[in-house]
Structure formats: C-alpha cells, structure tokens
Amino acid sequence: MTTVPPGLTPHILPGILREIAEIAGFQAAVDLCVAARGRRFYIPARSRLTKNHPLVLAVGWRAARLIADAYGHETLPIPTARPVLRAYRARVLRTAGYTTGQIAMILDMERGTCCGWPRHPTTRSGRWTRASCVPSSTMRRAASPG
Template sequence: MPARCPFDADGLHWPGILADIADAAGPLAAHRVAEARGGAPAYFPRQDALSDDHWLVVACGWDAARAIARRVGGHRHDLPLGPLSGNRAAVARAIREGLENGLTGHAVARLVGVDCRTVRRHKNDDDRAGQAFKTDQHRLA
C-alpha cells in the first residue's frame, strides 16, 4: 500500500461520510475506505468490535480504523466512490501524477479507480500532445 494518497488530496472535496473519515483519520484512510468499499453501503463497527481481519483494519491499519470507529462506528453508511468520481480534471491530474511518479498503468488505474484503458488513453493523449509540441517547436526554429 502507498504511504500517502496516490494523488494530491489537498483541496479535494471528500463527499458524504468520506469527509468525516478524512477529518478523523486523514485523506489516505478516506481514500483506502473508498477504494475498499466505495459505491456500496458498509458497516463501521464500534471501536471495541474491531479485529485484525475486519475490512476496515485490513484497508486502513489499526490506528486509522480506531479513529474512524470513534467518529462513525456503530452504523451502516453509504460510501461514495471518492473525491475523484465524476471529476474529470481531478482524475486526469491523479493519472498524470501517478504516471510521473513511475507507477505502472495498472497501479494507477487501481489507485485512481478507473479502468486501465482510461489510463492508457490519458497517457496516449499526453504523448501525442508532447509530440505535437516538439513538432511545432521544430517548425518554428
């Protein structure tokens, strides 16, 4: 698992319960919860009901899971997909950052929550734009 969010989380709007999770345990925990259970309802246990094999502990680690359980535990919540769903500019930025940081297309797709074809399309569009820029610079010289 990455040690930090795979995208710049500063200034992102965390929808729904993910805002509480980000506030309680940080943006990486919110991202991991959305990655693990986003788009579906999920039960968050009380702190004393957490265990090593509970999905929340597996996804976020004990410290973050305890913080989340203290804030939202004991209830079922509908989990949004995350701050990048439906935001093309944020998705494009996250894909670009992942690729620039040396991640594979598959790793970027998993982290951002898109299909591998989407990552490949963004990469190809960037490659074509860079090539067009080089061609224009050559013509101007």
C-alpha cells in the same frame, strides 16, 4: 497503501469521504472508498474492532480506530468517487514518473482527458477544467508529433 501525492486535499472528496479524510487521513478515505466499492459499510464500535475486520483490513489499525470512534455502530453509504479516484491514481502515476500517454493507457482513458489531472486537482470553483490544469509546455508537447 501508498503515500498521498502532494497537492491532494480532502476537499476534493465527496460527502462522507471528506469527513473520514479529516478524521483519519486522505489515504484512509481513499482506501475505504476502494474497499467499499460504492456500497454501504458497517463501522463497528472501537471495542469490537479485530485485526480481521474489513475496516481494519482496508485502512489499517490506527485509521480504523479513529473512524470507529467517530462513526461506531453506524452503516455508512460510501460513494464510489470514480472521478476523484481516477485523478488520484493519475497523480500517483505522475509522481512515479509516468508520462501522460502511459497514464492514459493505464487508466483506460483518452490522453487529452488525463493530461491535466496530475497538475492541479481543482480550480477555485471546485471543477476540473482542462485549460486551468495543463501548462502551456505540456500542451505544446501533446501537440507536437512524435
């Protein structure tokens, strides 16, 4: 588990992941999303949690108990949330000091697509827009040769 970079909030997550983020934290929602990979995920009652249960292995003991309290005995459809996870990974890499070119290479995407993601997760409308995410200094650097 990694530390959540500043500026990422549960509102960027889709559906059930947003609810899980509000209950157990943003990192737990991201970890569950990665573990479930777009499949349905059974949440046992809190009394049935063990240290080897897939939920505990995915999100940790504390977060698993919080999720089990809220959704015990339910099977939840966990979305893949690919765009959000890609933006999340870009922000983690940006926080770690990677350049835009390195982030694009690691995430297997075009440099122009990812250069704005680590800056601001969404605009007021909740949609990604390159113009609102990339400061002019970054655009000048991207346009300059070298």
